[in-house]
Amino acid sequence: EVQLLESGGGLVQPGGSLRLSCAASGFNFGEHAMNWVRQAPGKGLEWVSALNSAGDSTFYADSVKGRFTISRDNSKNTLYLQMNDLSAEDTAVYYCANTMETYYFDYWGQGTLVTVSS
Amino acid sequence: IVLTQSPATLSLSPGETATLSCRASQSVSSYLGWYQQRPGQTPRLLIYDTSNRATGTPARFSGSGSGTDFTLTISSLEPEDSAVYYCQQRVNWLLTFGPGTKVEIK
Numbered sequence: 001e002v003q004l005l006e007s008g009g010g011l012v013q014p015g016g017s018l019r020l021s022c023a024a025s026g027f028n029f030g031e032h033a034m035n036w037v038r039q040a041p042g043k044g045l046e047w048v049s050a051l052n053s054a055g056d057s058t059f060y061a062d063s064v065k066g067r068f069t070i071s072r073d074n075s076k077n078t079l080y081l082q083m084n085d086l087s088a089e090d091t092a093v094y095y096c097a098n099t100m101e102t103y104y105f106d107y108w109g110q111g112t113l114v115t116v117s118s
Numbered sequence: 119i120v121l122t123q124s125p126a127t128l129s130l131s132p133g134e135t136a137t138l139s140c141r142a143s144q145s146v147s148s149y150l151g152w153y154q155q156r157p158g159q160t161p162r163l164l165i166y167d168t169s170n171r172a173t174g175t176p177a178r179f180s181g182s183g184s185g186t187d188f189t190l191t192i193s194s195l196e197p198e199d200s201a202v203y204y205c206q207q208r209v210n211w212l213l214t215f216g217p218g219t220k221v222e223i224k
Contacts, residue, residue: 035213045153045161045204047213059211095160101173102166103208104151110160 002026002107004096009112016086016116022079022096022109030074032100036081038092039111048094049081063089086116119143121205121216129222136192138219140205145185149209152181152190155218156201164203165190197223 008020022034036048049070050059058070069082079096093111100106120143128136140150152165163172165181168188178193192199200223205216 044202044218045155045206045215047206047215050211050213061212102151102163102170104163104166104172104206105153105161106163106172108160108162 004109006109006112009114011115017084020081024077029077034079035097037095040092088116091116123216123219127220131224138190140188142186146207146209150188151206153204154201
């Protein structure tokens, strides 16, 4: 069974940093691209970032480019999202998701809430 | 690529048919998917590449379209179909979602 478990969310002050993790199991993690998708409270879905299976090609939404960094450790079956210079607009539930079956978001974690507030 | 969905809200009775629209600002070929998000739940992939049902998607969900105009049709609505439905394109790595259509079951 595919499982994705996010962690690392919490309350952070504007301008601060946070690193999210996503522990994967139930599939060959190192063979699949991974993504982060976020959802602000009461709002829609926003794709944030993607990383290929090898970890050497990254993609970012314009809203986070230059501030967020996606990475992975295939030996630990873990995806990361380093978030710097956070603002209130980054407040959201952050989901990790993979596209292993259809090239769409087939599997989602339960999400971790990031709140940016003073 | 900007995706626009209409209507914003749809209120229908059980057994009726829901027709949801998704329009892209430029062609996405057939690379358009649909997700369902019930209240308090994570999104679930329903349809991929315009018209292919994902594993576990009931046959009363169907997708159509091409290029810039796409439709998700939900036949014989059931109370469990009450949710927000999002379209998403994958024509390139800069993935985008539409703003969603909320389907309410009377």
